[in-house]
Every structure is written in structure tokens, then in C-alpha cells.
Amino acid sequence: MSEVVRASTEQDADPRVLGQAWRLIQETKPPQGQAGRNLGRASGSSLEFQDFRDYQMGDDLRHVDWRAYARTDQLTVRLYHEELATTLELVIDGSASMDLTSAKAQAWRSLATFLHAAAAGEFSVKALQAGETTQPIQADVFQNSKLPGVHPAGALSLVDAPREGMLRHGSFRVVLSDFLFPHDPASLVAQWGRGAGRLVFIQVLDEGESQPQARGLLRLQEIETGKWRDLPVDEMMAKRYQQRLHRLQLSLEEELRRKNGLWISVNTQSTLEDWAHGPLHESGLIAPR
Amino acid sequence: MSWFTTPFGLLGLLAVPAVVALHLFRRRHQDHAVSSLFLWEDTETAETAGPRRQPLRRTPSFWLEVMAALLAGLWLGGMDPLGSSKAVHMVVILDDTASMAAKDKPGASLEEKTPHGRALKRLDSLFSKHGRRLRTTLVKSGQRPSVLAGPGALTPDAKQALKAWQPESPSHSLGPALTLARELAAGGEILVFTDQELSPAADDLRVISVGQAIDNFALAEVRRSRTSNETSDMIQVAVRGYSDQPGSTSVKFVAAEKTILERKIQALKDGERSLIEFEVPARLGAIEISLAADALEIDNHAVLHPLPDRRVKVLFALDGKAHRELGLAGAEATFGGMRRVSSAADADLVVAHQAASPPAWNLVMPKEEDELEAFAGPFAFERRHPLMSGLTLEGVIWTRSGTFGAPGSPLISAGDRTLLSEQKQAGSTNWFLNLLPGRSTLQRSPDWPIFFTNLLELRRSRLEGPQSVNLVAGEAFVYRADESAHWTLTGKGKEKSFRAQGDLRLESLAPFGFWKLSRDGNFVTSFAVNFVDPAESDLRNRGSLVQSPGPGRAALAESRYAESSFGKILLLLLLMMIAADWWVLGRRAA
Numbered sequence: 007m008s009e010v011v012r013a014s015t016e017q018d019a020d021p022r023v024l025g026q027a028w029r030l031i032q033e034t035k036p037p038q039g040q041a042g043r044n045l046g047r048a049s050g051s052s053l054e055f056q057d058f059r060d061y062q063m064g065d066d067l068r069h070v071d072w073r074a075y076a077r078t079d080q081l082t083v084r085l086y087h088e089e090l091a092t093t094l095e096l097v098i099d100g101s102a103s104m105d106l107t108s109a110k111a112q113a114w115r116s117l118a119t120f121l122h123a124a125a126a127g128e129f130s131v132k133a134l135q136a137g138e139t140t141q142p143i144q145a146d147v148f149q150n151s152k153l154p155g156v157h158p159a160g161a162l163s164l165v166d167a168p169r170e171g172m173l174r175h176g177s178f179r180v181v182l183s184d185f186l187f188p189h190d191p192a193s194l195v196a197q198w199g200r201g202a203g204r205l206v207f208i209q210v211l212d213e214g215e216s217q218p219q220a221r222g223l224l225r226l227q228e229i230e231t232g233k234w235r236d237l238p239v240d241e242m243m244a245k246r247y248q249q250r251l252h253r254l255q256l257s258l259e260e261e262l263r264r265k266n267g268l269w270i271s272v273n274t275q276s277t278l279e280d281w282a283h284g285p286l287h288e289s290g291l292i293a294p295r
Numbered sequence: 296m297s298w299f300t301t302p303f304g305l306l307g308l309l310a311v312p313a314v315v316a317l318h319l320f321r322r323r324h325q326d327h328a329v330s331s332l333f334l335w336e337d338t339e340t341a342e343t344a345g346p347r348r349q350p351l352r353r354t355p356s357f358w359l360e361v362m363a364a365l366l367a368g369l370w371l372g373g374m375d376p377l378g379s380s381k382a383v384h385m386v387v388i389l390d391d392t393a394s395m396a397a398k399d400k401p402g403a404s405l406e407e408k409t410p411h412g413r414a415l416k417r418l419d420s421l422f423s424k425h426g427r428r429l430r431t432t433l434v435k436s437g438q439r440p441s442v443l444a445g446p447g448a449l450t451p452d453a454k455q456a457l458k459a460w461q462p463e464s465p466s467h468s469l470g471p472a473l474t475l476a477r478e479l480a481a482g483g484e485i486l487v488f489t490d491q492e493l494s495p496a497a498d499d500l501r502v503i504s505v506g507q508a509i510d511n512f513a514l515a516e517v518r519r520s521r522t523s524n525e526t527s528d529m530i531q532v533a534v535r536g537y538s539d540q541p542g543s544t545s546v547k548f549v550a551a552e553k554t555i556l557e558r559k560i561q562a563l564k565d566g567e568r569s570l571i572e573f574e575v576p577a578r579l580g581a582i583e584i585s586l587a588a589d590a591l592e593i594d595n596h597a598v599l600h601p602l603p604d605r606r607v608k609v610l611f612a613l614d615g616k617a618h619r620e621l622g623l624a625g626a627e628a629t630f631g632g633m634r635r636v637s638s639a640a641d642a643d644l645v646v647a648h649q650a651a652s653p654p655a656w657n658l659v660m661p662k663e664e665d666e667l668e669a670f671a672g673p674f675a676f677e678r679r680h681p682l683m684s685g686l687t688l689e690g691v692i693w694t695r696s697g698t699f700g701a702p703g704s705p706l707i708s709a710g711d712r713t714l715l716s717e718q719k720q721a722g723s724t725n726w727f728l729n730l731l732p733g734r735s736t737l738q739r740s741p742d743w744p745i746f747f748t749n750l751l752e753l754r755r756s757r758l759e760g761p762q763s764v765n766l767v768a769g770e771a772f773v774y775r776a777d778e779s780a781h782w783t784l785t786g787k788g789k790e791k792s793f794r795a796q797g798d799l800r801l802e803s804l805a806p807f808g809f810w811k812l813s814r815d816g817n818f819v820t821s822f823a824v825n826f827v828d829p830a831e832s833d834l835r836n837r838g839s840l841v842q843s844p845g846p847g848r849a850a851l852a853e854s855r856y857a858e859s860s861f862g863k864i865l866l867l868l869l870l871m872m873i874a875a876d877w878w879v880l881g882r883r884a885a
Contacts, residue, residue, distance in 0.1 A: 103330030186330040215330060225324035228332050235332055236324045243335075250334045 021116040021151045021278055025123025028282060028292040030094065032178055032204055057085045093174055094129040096121060097198070099183030100137025100167065102230045104158040106184075109274040110212040114182050115153045116278045117210060121180060122148040124292055129178065136167035161230040163187035165194060175201040185209050185254070191261040205267035206291060207258060216251065216273040218244045304371030310364035318357050356879050363872035370865040373427055383425055384447055386432045386480040388440075388472045389414065390489035393831045395462035397490070397591045399507055410490035410837070411462050413505040417488070418457065422450050427862060432479050433457065437464050438769070438803065440472035446479050463593055463805055465768035466830035469493075473500075492838040506837030510538035512560075512586055513594035513832030514546075515568060517825050519582070519765055521602055523631060527574045528602060532584055534571070536563025537833040546571065549583045566833065577602070581809070581823065594832045598809055598823035600764045606634040607754050612647035613660060620732035621743075629744065633751050644754045653723040656754055660728050666697035667734060670709035677706045680717075681753045682726070685745045694734035701727040722777065724757075726750070761812075764822035766804070772822060774799040774812065786810035 061070060061081035074082040098104075098118060105111040118133070122145075125131050133143035137160030147153050160167075164183055173179070179202040185194075199205040220241040227234040237243065259269035270289050272281045286292045329335070351357070390410075399408035422429060431453040432445030444456035469487065476485045477499070485499055490506025516533035536542055541562040548556040560569045575582070579601065586595040611623050618624065623646070627635055636642050639651040650657040674688045683706065693714055703718030703725070718725045732738050737746075756762070762773040779796040787806045804810065807826045812819050 106328060106330050184330055186334065188331070188333045221325070221327070223324045224327040226327055226329045226332060226335055229328045229330060233332060235335065237335060247334050254334070 019277075019279060021119035022123045022148070024278060024282065025120040026126070027295055028120075028124040028287075029128060029295045030121070030125050030178070031290055031293050058082050059085055092128075092130060093177040094121070094125040094131045095174060095177040095179040095202070096125075096131060096133040096143075097179060097181045098133065098135050098143070098156070098158070099164055099181070100135040100140075100158045100160045101163055101183075101187070102159050102161065103184055103186060104210075106229055107212045107214070107274075110184075110210065110215075112152075113212075113272070113274045113278075114210040115156070116151055117208065117272070117281065118153065118182055119148050119151040120278055120282065132174065132177070134172055136164055136169070138162050138167075140168050140172045142172075163189065164198070165189050169197070173201060176203045178202070178204045178206075180206045180208060182208050182210060184211055184215065185258060186211075186215065191254075191257040195258070195261045195265055195267065199265050199267060205262065205265065207262060207267065207269050209255065209258075209269075209271040211271065211273040213273055213275045216248075216271075216275070218247055220244050302372060304373055305368055307371040308365065308368030310367060311361055314357075314360045314364045315351070318360075319351055354879075356876055359872050359876040359879065363869055363876065366865055366869040366872060370862060370869055373862065374865060375428065375861045383428050384430045384432065384480070384483055385421065385425065386434065386476050386483060386485045387418065388434045388436055388469060388476050388485060388487045388489075389443065389460060389462070390469065390487070390491070391435045391437050391460075391462045391464040392466055392490075393463045393593045393826060393828065394506070394591060394834055394837065395490050396593065397506075397509060397511070397834050397837070399509060399590070410488075410505040410507070411460075413839075414488040414503075415457060417503060417505065419454075421486075422454065432476070433460075434472050434476045434479070435460065436467065436469050436472035438467045438471065440475045442475070442479070463807070463826075464803070465826065465828040490834075490837045492836070504837075504839050506834070506839060508837050509590045509834045510536075510540070510542060511590040511594070511832055511834045512536050512538075512542065512544040512563065513591065513829065514584060514586060514597050514825070514827060515829055515832070516570075517584060517597040517599060517765070517767070517827060519599040519602060521577060522574065525606070526577055528577050528579070530571075530573050530575055530582065530599060532571045532597075534560050534563070534569045534586065535566055535829060535832065536560075536569075537566055537829075537835055538564050539835065540564060544587045544589065546587075547585050549585070550575070550579055550581065555582070566829075581821075590834055591832060593807065593826045594828070596808075597825040597827065598765075600809075600821060600823040603760055603764060603820065605755055605758065605760065606632055607751050607758065608636045608641055608643045609633050609751075610636050610639055610642035610645045610647070610651075610655075612639075612645060612649075612651075614648070614662065616663065617648075617660060617732055621738050626747070630748055630751055632755065643758060644750070650725050653720060656723050656757075657725040658728055658750065659725060660730060660732075661696035661699035663731060663733060664696055664698065667694055667731065668697050668712060669694040669734065670712070670714075672709070674714070675708050676715075677704075680706055681756075682706060682715075682717075682746065682749045684749050686742050686749075688737075688740075688742055690736070691740050691742065692734075692736045694731045695729040696731060699727070699729045701729050703727065761820050761822055764820065766822065766824045767827040768807065768825070769803060769828070770824075772799075772801040772804060772810075772824070774820070776814075780814045781816075783813040783816070784810060785813075 058071065058074070059082070061083050065083050069083045069085075071082045071084050074080075096118060098114070104114055122131055122133070131145065133145070133148070135141050135143055135156060135158070137158065143153070143156055147155060164181070164185075165187065179198065181198055185207065195205070195207075218239065220243070221239050223236065224239045225234050225236050255269070255271055262269045268289055268291060270285045270291060272285060276284065282292065395410045395414070397409060422431075427450070429450055430445070430447040431450065432447060433443035433453060433456055435441050435443045443460060444453040448456065469489065473485070473487075480499070482499070484501055487493070487500055487502045489502065489504055492504050492506075493502050513535055514532060515535040516531065518529075518531040520529050520531070522529055530548070532546065534544065534546055536544070541564045543559065543561040543563070545557065545559050547554055555575070556571075556573060558571055563569055581601060582599040584597045584599065589595065609626070611618060611626070613621070613623070622629070627633055639645055639655050642651070642655050644658065645651040645655045646658045646660070648660060648662050650659050670693045672688065672691065674691070674693070676683050676686065676688065688707070693709065695712065695714055701713045701716040703716040705713040705716050706726075707713075707715040714729050716727045718727065730737060737743055757775060759775050759777065762775060763770070766772055775798055776795075777797060779794065781792065781794050782799055784791045784801065786804075787808050789806070804824045807824050809821065809823055811821045
């Protein structure tokens with residue numbers, strides 16, 4: 007396993023440079039329809055044998071090495087090299103809430119640049135901005151971590167954003183959003199997971215969104231619709247909000263796990279390098295090169 | 296020196312602390328953008344406490360609202376440091392005579408074509424010209440002038456008072472009103488609104504004549520009197536034509552909703568008089584008299600109310616000889632205004648040798664006797680007493696009884712001998728006439744019917760009831776009464792209630808027409824007040840002219856009336872503050 011050197015000023019570190027130290031990992035079921043050209047490092051269902059490991063609940067019984075079971079009286083499955091998708095679809099939520107604060111705006115841009123850089127060499131990257139119209143983002147935009155020309159300003163959430171004809175079958179699909187909109191987790195996952203080789207939802211939240219503080223009387227105004235509500239935001243109310251946010255995150259995570267997907271949530275309290283070493287790496291999305 | 300023309304308006308400055316308090320205690324919600332409300336929406340929002348004082352946030356809205364409240368207070372207070380230090384005081388005399396309501400042409404409305412309407416219009420323009428610095432005192436002329444608004448009323452109050460002004464007084468001098476106005480004006484200018492072209496005004500007067508010369512017919516006399524037979528009334532109505540050219544009109548008499556007489560009167564001019572006389576039964580009710588419509592409505596109508604029976608009921612209880620010698624057998628025909636009765640209980644006046652008990656009044660005379668005293672004069676008598684009115688006693692031989700007592704105050708005496716005395720008691724009066732008619736010549740002299748008529752009139756004047764029921768403009772209504780009572784007077788939608796002790800006297804009743812009087816809730820009489828006033832009916836000498844005071848006074852008045860535009864600037868700034876606050880709050884909400 008390669009060593010990763012952490013930058014001293016993580017917040018200011020160039021996401022592209024940082025991303026080049028990491029690579030994306032696929033370890034899901036083999037893609038359907040479109041056969042990959044590469045063998046993945048994760049196990050899959052190709053005919054090329056890779057390794058053995060102990061049986062785990064949910065493993066395909068066809069891969070159980072029955073002979074080994076007869077010898078050892080332990081269920082062992084045969085691992086094969088996975089057939090990997092070669093395309094990373096990086097879907098960026100185009101609603102205005104993504105730029106709610108400058109920290110949040112910088113955070114998801116850095117993360118997108120980071121992922122773009124981490125995918126380089128092994129994936130062809132297709133970036134999309136999902137909004138009123140779902141549009142591709144040119145690759146050269148990612149040369150600048152500020153993603154010039156990409157300005158989320160729409161009012162449609164990912165539930166309603168058009169997708170037809172824009173998504174590639176069997177792709178490695180990573181969706182960047184705050185996921186702070188009313189939705190049914192199952193439907194949302196089904197919508198964006200349809201045809202994907204692997205589906206990853208990465209939630210990017212501002213500090214105030216993930217951990218709101220008691221701030222007295224607030225006129226909360228929805229940035230996308232202009233609707234507002236006057237509320238006394240005390241500790242109790244902030245706590246209830248966090249509980250509801252947590253339930254939302256759990257429901258999405260559960261639904262994704264059920265679909266063999268991956269849920270990652272980051273917020274602006276931490277730096278990109280923290281995310282890389284933390285949730286991105288620990289979830290198995292990335293690994294040091 | 297004050298900068299404020301309406302100091303009470305400064306109470307509006309209380310709005311400043313009110314605005315501050317509102318900002319201190321109002322719930323302020325800090326704007327906070329969120330990605331979505333749905334995670335907040337079903338949270339509990341009930342608050343357990345009311346507004347609490349919070350640190351004052353000096354937002355643009357706060358300062359704009361404080362400034363607006365400050366400007367509003369100053370504006371309401373009439374702040375005007377650039378203008379005069381005093382409010383202008385305009386004292387106005389309003390001629391309240393009925394001719395101010397004369398219409399230029401029949402059918403014109405009161406406001407459009409009358410001196411009254413023109414006066415209101417001129418006043419309205421003066422109110423507008425002088426603005427909010429104006430204080431007005433309105434004096435309504437009359438025999439007893441009254442202050443209609445003020446002293447120093449605000450313009451809205453003056454305008455309100457003017458709405459109630461309906462000129463209908465009989466003719467009177469403007470002198471008393473001028474005296475009152477001068478006291479109120481304290482040396483300032485006085486405006487006089489009248490329909491007459493007055494003689495050159497004094498220095499402090501600006502006379503604005505708003506009249507117009509116009510022809511008019513009027514009821515100049517209306518009278519109803521009882522004829523000597525006591526069964527019929529004589530109606531006498533005179534119509535005068537106040538025009539330079541001969542004109543015609545018609546007069547109609549209506550009783551019990553039936554026309555009893557209608558006459559066409561032609562070719563009246565230069566104040567000529569046409570008299571209509573006719574008799575009606577005494578029992579006939581009220582008679583309404585009306586002339587055809589012309590310039591002045593008020594002098595076209597009159598009512599003649601039926602006359603009450605005011606004859607004095609007299610009991611003659613002298614012995615037959617004295618009765619004959621005094622010639623009282625035909626007294627009813629001789630004196631009139633009296634009615635013979637046979638019982639002292641029914642009598643108003645008893646003529647007898649012994650005084651009857653009250654409430655009857657008595658003329659007591661002695662019986663024939665031997666002890667006599669005769670006098671041929673000179674007689675001393677109290678000439679100011681009503682009984683003595685017209686008496687001379689010249690050539691009279693007066694023989695008296697030496698034993699007849701004459702208590703009370705002497706009215707006629709010869710030397711130290713009292714011949715007639717008056718004794719007043721509670722509720723009645725007795726006169727003691729020490730006269731032996733068989734040996735005297737008084738009853739055969741012209742003084743006797745005069746004396747007896749005076750006696751009847753004096754008694755009649757003290758009978759309970761109205762002295763007259765058909766009054767003319769300016770005449771007082773008098774109801775003779777002894778007891779204290781609660782009176783109610785109603786007429787033409789007006790009702791007055793009052794308590795009076797003894798006689799009731801009501802001066803200058805208006806409006807003209809029919810009135811009813813009740814005592815302690817019980818109807819006692821009705822009467823009519825008619826506008827008969829040739830001085831007001833003759834409109835030929837009316838005119839329109841403005842007689843200004845001298846140049847110096849006029850200039851002084853104009854400069855004192857000047858008002859700077861500071862108030863308008865304050866108002867403009869106030870509106871700007873409100874608009875700016877509106878804009879700021881609108882932006883915040885957006």
C-alpha cells in the first residue's frame with residue numbers, strides 16, 4: 007500500500023495535487039451489459055481467479071469452494087477479478103443550495119476536483135451538472151479547482167432533475183449533493199442507480215447545516231424557493247433538526263447499502279485531506295496510489 | 296414667541312418613544328438562508344413567553360420610523376419657525392338676519408344663490424388662504440349676539456359650527472355683535488359678512504356685503520282678534536310688495552287642511568299694502584297663511600292660532616241699590632272682556648260688600664250708612680299703578696263711609712282719608728273702594744269706565760295662561776303661572792325643557808311656526824310665532840360690496856396672515872421617511 011503524505015496546509019492544498027495521490031476503487035457487482043476492459047482490484051465475477059476468503063452473509067453461493075469446505079469444514083468463497091467500468095460519471099447537484107455558503111461552495115468544488123484527479127488514468131471521467139437541464143461539464147473546467155463556469159442556481163432538486171439520455175449504462179456514478187430536499191430514499195437511489203455499475207452518494211454540508219446552533223429568533227429562508235418561516239432556534243430545536251438530518255442520512259445509507267452502493271457525508275468543519283483520509287478512504291471509495 | 300401654531304399637536308411626539316419601545320420589544324427575526332425548510336417544518340414552534348426587551352438594533356428602518364414620528368409630531372404641532380410667531384386670529388361677524396337667506400331666484404338652493412351661501416364660500420376661501428395658522432372666532436349677530444365658534448377656534452371646528460348656521464333672526468342692529476367682536480378681536484381686524492351695504496366702515500372693520508337687490512312680497516301684518524260678540528274672530532292680513540315695478544302674488548288661507556280663502560293680489564309696488572279682512576268662527580282652529588314662493592321664504596308663511604278665552608269671570612254681589620247706581624247691569628256690554636258668573640268659586644273677580652276668600656280677587660265697597668264724608672278734591676292717587684292709568688278725577692264728588700275700613704296701601708286719598716286701597720295676599724289681591732255711589736259722581740264721570748276697565752285688565756293680566764298665542768318675530772311668549780313647574784316646549788323638531796318658578800317668559804323663539812307647551816308632562820297650550828318684519832322683507836336695498844379698512848390696516852392684516860411653507864416641507868419629509876421605510880422593509884422581506 008502506498009504512503010500518502012499529508013499536506014501541511016490541507017485547506018489550501020490543491021485538490022488536483024491531492025487527488026493525484028489517491029485512486030478510485032470499484033468493488034461492487036460486475037457491470038451489466040457493457041464489459042469492462044480492465045480487471046479491477048476489487049473482487050467480482052470475472053473468470054480470472056484472484057483469491058479466497060471466508061464466506062459472508064450475502065455472498066453468491068455459486069462462488070463457494072465446496073471442495074475446500076469438504077476439507078476444512080469452513081465455507082470459503084472463491085474471489086474473481088471484477089470486470090470494471092471504465093467511466094466515472096460525476097454528477098453534481100445544480101441547485102442553488104450547493105452554493106449556500108462560500109465554505110460549502112468551495113468544499114464541493116474541491117471534492118469534485120479531487121475525485122476528478124483521483125480518477126485520472128484509470129477512468130474516463132464524465133461530469134454532469136443536474137439541474138433544470140442536466141448538462142455536461144467540460145473536462146478542462148477541472149483544471150481549476152474553482153470550477154469556473156459552474157454555478158448552481160437552479161430550483162429543481164435531484165428528484166426532479168432530468169436524466170434521460172445523459173447517463174451511461176454501467177458507469178461508476180458518484181453523485182455530489184447536500185441531499186437536503188424532500189425525497190423518498192428508495193426512489194432517489196433507484197432513480198440515480200438505474201444502470202449504474204456502482205453508485206456513490208456523497209453529501210456535502212455546511213457546518214451550519216450539519217450542526218446548527220441555537221441562535222434565537224431566525225427567519226429561515228429557503229434559498230431556492232424564497233419561502234421563509236420565523237422560528238425560535240434554541241438548543242432543543244437545533245437538536246431536533248439534527249435528529250431529523252441523521253434519520254435522513256441513515257435512510258439514504260441503508261438504501262444505498264441495500265443496492266450495493268455507498269453513502270459518504272462530509273461537512274465543512276473538516277478539510278479535504280481529512281475527508282480523503284477519513285470517510286472517503288475508510289468507506290473504500292479511494293485508496294492511496 | 297412660539298414656533299408652534301397647534302401646541303396640542305405636539306402630543307404626536309409621543310409616537311417617538313412608542314417607536315423606540317416597539318423596536319425594543321418587538322420580535323426580531325434574523326434572516327438566515329437555508330438549503331431547505333423541510334427539516335425544520337414540523338418542529339415545535341410554540342413560544343412560552345411574550346416579547347422581551349432586546350438590545351436596540353439601530354437599523355435604517357428604526358431611524359426612519361423615529362424620524363417619521365418626530366416629523367409627524369412637529370407637523371401636527373404646526374411647527375413654523377420661519378413664519379409669524381402668532382397664529383392669525385380672524386374675528387368674523389355673521390349677519391344672522393333672515394334676509395341673508397334670500398334667494399336670488401325662486402328655487403335656487405340655499406348654498407348657491409343666497410347671501411348666506413356666498414358668505415360661506417368666501418369664508419371657505421379665507422380658511423384655505425390662511426391655512427393652519429388661522430384661528431377663527433365666529434360671532435352671530437342678534438339682539439343678543441352669540442359666539443358661534445371660538446374664541447380662537449381651529450378651522451375644522453369653525454367649519455363645523457358654520458354648518459349649523461341658518462340665518463333667520465328678525466332685523467336687528469349689528470352694534471351688539473360688533474361690541475362683542477371688538478372685545479374678542481383685541482384690536483385685530485374684524486370681518487363682517489352681511490347683505491347690507493353698510494356705511495363706510497371703521498378702521499378695524501372689513502365689511503363684505505354679499506347681498507343682492509331683489510323684489511319680494513311679504514306678509515306684513517297677521518292678526519287674529521276676538522270680536523265683541525265673542526263668537527267670531529277677525530282675521531286681518533296685510534301683504535306688502537317690496538318692488539320698484541308692480542307685481543302680483545297670491546295669498547291662501549288654510550284651516551283643517553281646507554282652503555278657506557284664496558286671493559290674488561296685483562299691482563303692488565314700492566311697499567304698498569294690501570289688507571285682507573274677514574271673520575271666522577271663534578272655534579275655528581289654526582289658520583295657515585301662505586304667499587306664493589318668492590325671494591324670501593320665511594316671510595311667506597304665518598299661522599294664526601285660535602285665541603283662548605281670556606275673559607275675566609266676574610261675580611257682582613253688591614246690594615241692588617249699589618248695583619244699579621254703579622250701572623253694573625250692562626257691564627258685559629259696556630266693558631267687554633268679562634263674563635258674569637253667579638258663584639264666587641267660579642269667579643276671578645268679586646265685586647261685593649264683603650271680601651270672598653282666595654283665589655277670588657275682590658273689589659270691596661261699603662254699604663249705605665249715616666256717617667258720611669264727602670270730598671270734591673283735590674285727590675291724591677298713585678299714578679304709576681295700573682289701576683290709575685288714565686284717571687283724572689276732575690270734577691268728581693266722592694262721598695265715603697266714615698266707618699268703612701280700607702286696609703293695605705292707599706291708592707287714592709283725599710287729605711288723610713283713604714278712598715281706595717290695595718291689599719295683597721297670597722294668591723289674591725283685594726281693593727277697598729270707599730265709595731257711596733248714591734252720594735258720589737264718580738260712576739257718572741268718564742273716570743268710572745276707565746277705572747273698571749283697568750281693573751278688568753289688571754285681573755286679566757294675572758289670569759293663568761298665555762298672554763298671547765299669535766306672536767310676531769322678536770316678541771316674547773309669556774305664560775302666566777303661579778307655581779313652579781317643569782316646562783317642555785316643542786316645535787319644528789326642536790324641544791326645550793326647563794324649570795321655572797312663576798311666570799314663564801320665552802324671548803325670541805326660533806324657528807318660526809307652531810309651538811306646543813307642556814307643564815309637568817301635560818299639554819297646556821299651543822301658540823304660533825310668525826315672521827313679520829318689513830325691514831327684513833324689503834330686499835331692494837341689499838347689495839354686494841367689500842369695504843376694506845384703511846391701507847395700513849389692510850397691509851398689516853395680510854402680513855400677519857402670511858404662512859411659510861415650512862409645514863409643507865415637514866409634511867414632504869414625513870412622506871419621504873414613510874416611503875423610505877416602506878422601501879427598506881420591502882427589500883428586507885424580499
